[in-house]
Amino acid sequence: MDLFHLSFINLTLSSTKPTRTGYTFLGWSTSSTATSATYSAGGTYTANSGATLYAVWKINTYTVSYDANGGSGAPDSQTKTYGTNLTLSDVIPIRSNYNFKGWATTNTATTATYAAGGVYTENAKVTLYAVWELAYWIPKIKSINIARCDTNGTMDSYGTCAKISFDWECCQITGVNNISSITIGYVLSDPASVTNVNVPVSGISGSVSKVIGSDQLSTDDQYTIIITAKDSKNGVSSAEIVLSKSSFTMDILAGGKGIAIGKPAEDENLFDVGWDLKARKEVYDKFGSRICNGLASYIGTGDDGIDPDTTVDQLVITDKNVPVNGLAYVESMFFDKKSTDTNRSQIAVPYSAEDSLYHRHYYNGSWSEWRRANVVDQKVLWNGAYYLTSNQTAVLSEPISAQSNGIMLVFADLDSSGNGEESWAAQQGYWAYFIPKQAVADFSGRFWTCSTQWWSAIAPQLVIKGFYVTDTKITGHSISVTKTDTVNGTRSVLRRIYGV
Numbered sequence: 001m002d003l004f005h006l007s008f009i010n011l012t013l014s015s016t017k018p019t020r021t022g023y024t025f026l027g028w029s030t031s032s033t034a035t036s037a038t039y040s041a042g043g044t045y046t047a048n049s050g051a052t053l054y055a056v057w058k059i060n061t062y063t064v065s066y067d068a069n070g071g072s073g074a075p076d077s078q079t080k081t082y083g084t085n086l087t088l089s090d091v092i093p094i095r096s097n098y099n100f101k102g103w104a105t106t107n108t109a110t111t112a113t114y115a116a117g118g119v120y121t122e123n124a125k126v127t128l129y130a131v132w133e134l135a136y137w138i139p140k141i142k143s144i145n146i147a148r149c150d151t152n153g154t155m156d157s158y159g160t161c162a163k164i165s166f167d168w169e170c171c172q173i174t175g176v177n178n179i180s181s182i183t184i185g186y187v188l189s190d191p192a193s194v195t196n197v198n199v200p201v202s203g204i205s206g207s208v209s210k211v212i213g214s215d216q217l218s219t220d221d222q223y224t225i226i227i228t229a230k231d232s233k234n235g236v237s238s239a240e241i242v243l244s245k246s247s248f249t250m251d252i253l254a255g256g257k258g259i260a261i262g263k264p265a266e267d268e269n270l271f272d273v274g275w276d277l278k279a280r281k282e283v284y285d286k287f288g289s290r291i292c293n294g295l296a297s298y299i300g301t302g303d304d305g306i307d308p309d310t311t312v313d314q315l316v317i318t319d320k321n322v323p324v325n326g327l328a329y330v331e332s333m334f335f336d337k338k339s340t341d342t343n344r345s346q347i348a349v350p351y352s353a354e355d356s357l358y359h360r361h362y363y364n365g366s367w368s369e370w371r372r373a374n375v376v377d378q379k380v381l382w383n384g385a386y387y388l389t390s391n392q393t394a395v396l397s398e399p400i401s402a403q404s405n406g407i408m409l410v411f412a413d414l415d416s417s418g419n420g421e422e423s424w425a426a427q428q429g430y431w432a433y434f435i436p437k438q439a440v441a442d443f444s445g446r447f448w449t450c451s452t453q454w455w456s457a458i459a460p461q462l463v464i465k466g467f468y469v470t471d472t473k474i475t476g477h478s479i480s481v482t483k484t485d486t487v488n489g490t491r492s493v494l495r496r497i498y499g500v
Contacts, residue, residue, distance in 0.1 A: 071095030323370035388476035
C-alpha cells in the first residue's frame with residue numbers, strides 16, 4: 001500500500017483487508033519482514049511523510065486432539081501448521097479386552113483412517129477417536145428366569161425351592177474356548193455363607209435349567225441367587241437375581257397371636273401391615289383420640305369451640321383460652337398417657353395473623369400462663385423529629401402490643417448547624433429509652449417522663465421529656481423543652497421509635 005499524505009492532516013487508512021490462503025492478516029507495517037502490525041485496517045496514519053505499508057501475516061495453525069473412546073492413555077494434543085504435514089503421535093491407548101486399530105474422525109467408526117505415527121495432511125482442526133476391535137469377552141450369562149417351586153420343579157408361589165433357567169456362551173474370537181464350570185449359589189445376607197450348587201456343563205454355549213434349595217428356602221425370606229461361569233481362559237463372569245418372599249394377602253402367626261396383611265406374620269400381639277395404608281375413615285389411638293396427621297379439629301368458636309384446657313386432641317383450631325385475638329392452632333404434647341389431668345405442654349400459633357409462637361404447660365394440676373416465644377423482630381415504628389411538645393403526636397405503624405418486648409425511643413442532639421429546626425445531628429450524642437409492652441398494657445394513656453442530655457460547649461445539659469403512651473401512639477406534653485427554651489438544655493429531639 002503506497003501512501004500520499006498531506007502534512008498536518010491525519011490520514012484514515014483503507015478498511016480493505018487483503019487475503020492470503022493459509023494465513024491470517026494482522027495489519028500493516030512499514031517493514032516487509034515485520035511479525036507484528038503497526039497499523040490496523042481502517043486505522044489512522046499520522047506521520048508527515050510518504051510510506052509503503054506491508055501486510056503482516058500469521059500462518060494458520062490447527063489443533064489435533066485425541067480421544068481414547070472408551071479406553072485410556074490417549075496422546076496429548078498436537079498442533080499442525082498450514083501447508084506442513086503433521087506426524088501423529090505414536091502413543092497407543094489401551095482398553096481391556098480390545099485391540100487398538102488406529103484413529104478415525106468419528107467415535108462410531110469401525111475402520112481406522114490414520115495409524116499411530118501416521119501423517120495428518122488436512123489444514124483443519126480435528127478430534128481423532130480410537131478405533132477398537134473386541135479381542136476377548138468373559139462368559140456371557142443371559143435370559144435368566146427364576147421362580148419358586150416344589151422339589152419336583154413345579155411352579156408354586158409358596159414353594160421352598162427355586163427353579164433357575166438361563167443361557168450361557170463363551171468367547172471364540174481368540175480360538176476355541178470351552179466352558180470350565182458353572183455354579184449357582186443362594187444366600188440370605190452374609191456372602192460368606194453362600195450355598196453353592198455345581199451345574200454339569202460342557203462346550204462353548206448352552207442352556208441351564210436347575211432346581212435348587214433342597215426344600216430349605218423359607219417363604220418368609222428373600223434370597224440372592226448368584227450364578228458364576230468360568231471358561232478355559234480363566235475368564236469369570238457372574239450375575240445376581242433376587243428370589244422374593246412369598247406373597248401374602250393375609251397371614252396369621254402360629255398360635256393365632258399375631259396377624260399381618262401383605263407380609264408374613266412375625267410378631268406376637270401385633271397387627272402388621274406390609275402395604276401402604278389408606279384409611280377411608282377416621283383412625284383413633286388407644287386413648288380414643290383421633291390421629292390427626294396434621295389436620296386440626298374444629299367445631300366452632302366462642303362457647304362452642306374446643307377448650308385447649310381440657311382437650312386431648314393432638315391439634316385443634318379454636319379461639320377459646322388462646323393467647324391471641326381470634327383463632328389459633330393449638331398442639332398438645334403428652335407423656336405416657338392422654339388425659340385431662342396428666343402433665344402436658346401446648347404450642348399455639350395464630351390462625352390468620354402475623355404473630356409469634358406461644359407456649360405453656362400443665363404441671364401438678366394447673367396451667368402456666370401463655371408465653372410468647374422470644375423472637376425479637378426489630379423494626380422502625382416511627383421516624384421523624386419531635387421535641388414532644390403538647391401539639392406533637394407520633395403515630396406508630398404497628399401497635400406496641402404486637403412487638404416482642406416493647407418499644408425503644410431514640411433521642412438525638414438538635415442539629416444547630418443549619419436553621420436550628422428539628423433535624424438529625426451529624427456525629428452528635430444519642431439517648432435511648434425502653435418502655436415494656438406490659439407496662440403500656442397496664443398503664444395505657446398514662447403520663448411518662450424521661451431525661452436526655454445535650455452536650456453544650458461548657459458542660460452536658462439535662463433535658464426533660466414528658467409524654468403520654470397508648471398502644472398505638474405517643475403524644476407530647478408541655479413539660480418537654482424546645483429550641484426556644486433557655487434552661488435545661490434545649491437541643492434534644494425524638495428521632496426514632498423502634499419495636500423490639
